[in-house]
Amino acid sequence: MTRLAVTGAEGFLGWHVRVLARALGWPDPTVIGRTDLADPGRVATLIQGADRLVHIAGVNRGDPADVAGGNVQLALALARGLRRCVSPPGSVVFANSIQAGNGTPYGDSKAAAAATLAEVRPDLIDVRLPNLYGEHGRPFYNSLTATFCRLLADGQEPEVFEDRELSLAHVTDAAARLIGAPAQASWDPAMPLLRSGVRELADQLTAYSTSYRSGEIPPLPDRHAIRLFNTYRSFCFPQHYPILLLRRSDVRGDLVEAVKSYGGGGQTFYSTTRPGITRGEHFHMAKVERFAVVRGSAEISLRRVGHDDVVRFSVSGEEPMVVDMPTMWVHNITNTGPDELLTLFWTNEVFDPACPDTYPEAVDTAARVVVPA
Known part of the structure; x- marks a missing residue:
């Protein structure tokens, strides 16, 4: 230690x-x-x-x-x-x-x-x-990636004035190098580089934005793609959530597409939760995780690691929607209804008990609560 x-x-x-x-x-x-x-x-x-x-x-x-x-x-x-x-x-x-x-x-x-x-x-x-990219970078300062993400999350288009080659390292890899952390699946102190042209980077982030606007998960073929997508998602939170899902109904009942993931399956599972019980109380460093309440009502609470403000979403199976957990945000889900809660979960990777990318921490502190509009 x-x-x-x-x-x-x-x-x-x-x-x-x-x-x-x-x-x-x-x-x-x-x-x-x-x-x-x-x-x-x-x-x-x-x-x-x-x-x-x-x-x-x-x-x-x-x-x-x-x-x-x-x-x-x-x-x-x-x-x-x-x-x-x-x-x-x-x-x-x-x-x-x-x-x-x-x-x-x-x-x-x-x-x-x-x-x-x-x-x-x-x-x-x-x-x-090298130049760094990652979650919650400062746009319009010294990070082109953060600037592009901010513009796209706000519904604008990034402009490329000069196309040049970029060599970028993810900020968690840089942090691991500085503190002497041993390599794990979620970070690498060797700082493997993402090499991209400026226009190529803008196009990739724009494609993420276009897919994710309706909740679709874009292709994530490698660790840099996952981390770049997580970087973009950090600029969408909390104002873009929950993401409403289309319900198709006929005489047989309802059909809702909870996850559309291009280029990868990941893992889907569900849980039942008794009234008043809370699940979660952890954060992830790299994993993309989705919550979708299928039956019952719940409150999803999140807090950025090292910060105090808690963001809460009230969700219900009556209105199909999803909330994706941003990386490095502690999160939980609590059954707020009188009946059993049924929740569908999806992650972009199969759970590995040897490297779970799950770090326990409670959401609630003596914090003020931020309720997204």
Whole structure:
């Protein structure tokens, strides 16, 4: 069990580091904020005895002088704290960039930051990360994938002004590399790359959006396709749910297509649940999972890992609909009716007891409830 201390823990990559630590069953990382970094004594206290210090905080966009100075100043602040630490971290890891030393203010400042930390820790683990994509990235900032996903989720079309080759790693793989997590089916610290042209990426995400608008699952032939689809889905939640299903009725009864999956079967199962009973209370890192209430009434509750707000959906077998669980959101389903609840579940992969991609955690905290419009 590794004790982490992390700078930049509230950002895109930092959040994924915290989620992965939760999935591994490690203690929640000690968070070192920008205010903390201004006080070397405070930094020394926070990193005291940590197994691994991961420096993610940085300045990626803005005035060139602010970018250049910001990255170096953050490294200097952390270095001052390291020098004061009586029991320093077992290892220090820097989330660097493949752009380090490329002659730009950003690239040169990242190289300088690495050199600053290496003066204090010659054993610095300097990880040069490629561009990252993944769930809940920041659109219109430094992620083309997040920007395309945001536009498509809002019903707009992505525009391609310059088609070039992209080399992208999924952010969970990068998090695994930074914290030294062993490889599993849901993450790979080797950071296998998704190579795609900008136009090709836009077309693939547009195809996902077109299929998923009616609840259809597009072809997901490999791990990057699954993770790219999960990235798109993260921008659809919660405003696009529940997804209403078409009911076809005649004298014989009703027919409802709960899952239409192209290019893969996955696994379908159902459960019965007694009144007042809750199922679930876990999250997934990569699995696509669908809930469809067939009979009875229920409440589906979800909370993003590391956050407090709970999103709740009231669903019933009287009105066919599905709710797909976004990755890295804790979820459950509770029978709210007087009779037995019958729920159909579908996942994109067959359950593997040796690698279930299921991590226990309760949804409800002392949180305010968000009810989607």
